Amino acid sequence: MPAEAPTIVATSGGWTRRDLGGVDWAGTAHLAVELARVPAGRAPRLTYLGTAGGDQRSWAAEVHAAGERAGFRTTVLDLFPLPSVDDPAGLLLGSDVVWVGGGSVANLLAVWRVHGLEEAFRAAWEAGVVLGGVSAGSICWFAGGTTDSFGPQLRPVTNGLGLLPYGNGVHYDSEARRRPLVHELVGSGVLGETHCSDDGVGLVYQGTELVEAVSEVPGKGAWIVRREGGGVVETRVEPRPLHR
Template sequence: MPAEAPTILATSGGFRRGPRGLEFSPLLRHGLDLAGRPGADRRSRVTYLGTAGGDQRSAAAEVHAAGARAGVEVTVLDLFPMPSVDDVAATLLGSDLVWVGGGSVANLLAVWRVHDLPGHLRAAWEAGVVLGGVSAGSICWFRGGTTDSYGPELRPVTDALAFLPYGNGVHYDSESRRRPLVHRLVAEQVLPTTHCTDDGVGLVYRGTELVEAVSDVAGAGAYVVERGADGRAAERRLAVRRLG
């Protein structure tokens, strides 16, 4: 069931730990809601890409188990040591939701480009498949953001996929160095206007328009950081709708 318009859910959340292990949070389930309900003849389909974490088998097993508990059909698309499906484009187009895990956004972008993933993902997005993810899996959809891909010190990445024409700041409340670096990079025009999320918050885009911020954590925030006429970065907090 394709979404009504190209849709992205960019988050600092998604899966979470429950009594039985990894589970879909309300935030990740919202990604499926954005895709619309499939027909009665099949379950919702999620394709998971763990490229940013190195396609770890243990993570893939947990995602499969979480999908089974949620009543969701999960396909894990690995790229190491080779693509794990015969037709990558068809797998993505046949999904309701493509979810990208966290890790190294720099490595993710390099590996995806080797395998022509950006074009396949854009085609799926334009066809109504919802794209989503956490951390690296959020930054990748934007022009760039802040990352620890290169080492302990945060640095900018500026060559992401740019489906969305903004910067992206993740883990805005839980990692103290993120906020001041975003402000500096926006002021210096290294990043454009940048949309940021506290942990547990997601940003919903229809086309390239930010239409809503949602959260499954009480009090968590979303923010827009933009450069003012005085050359300084200014931050504006957005309204956030709490998910059940």
């Protein structure tokens, strides 16, 4: 049973640190699994891509361990130094959830396109596979956003996959330059309407419609930034708390 409609959970969250080391999947990732409507009695099939971080094996081990604790059947799709499966497009299409990690969104997009995955992600999305991710793994689904992919100074990226026809601002409350740069880019027309998430917040889309914001952390917000008249207007979207 795939998701009821093409679904994306774009976040500045998804992970929580364990007291004894390592990480666990947090509320926004569990929500993505719930939206996939996995049949009872079968473990959710979650495919993780760490392309933006260079497919680090140590992090892949953390992903597998977190998946085991959560009851997920986890596959890590590596693209460095070569694809780790014979049919990456088939793996994506056969997943319940695809989750993309953070890092360099510019490098991620370039590598995906070299391997022909742009079309594969669209096919999976249209088939009801829930797409999600954090930071670079959020921006990639949009038309563009703000990124430190090119160096320590934030810059725009405008060649996202475009499944969602908006800009995306991640880490909106924790990195001081994110908010003013989003406002500059929207005001100048480099980015259109831009949807932003504080750390711990997820944006849930069905088709291309933002249906809700959710939060793993109390007091956080989501934001829509638009150009109106001669200025830029920012509107807060109050997230629904996730109790996990």
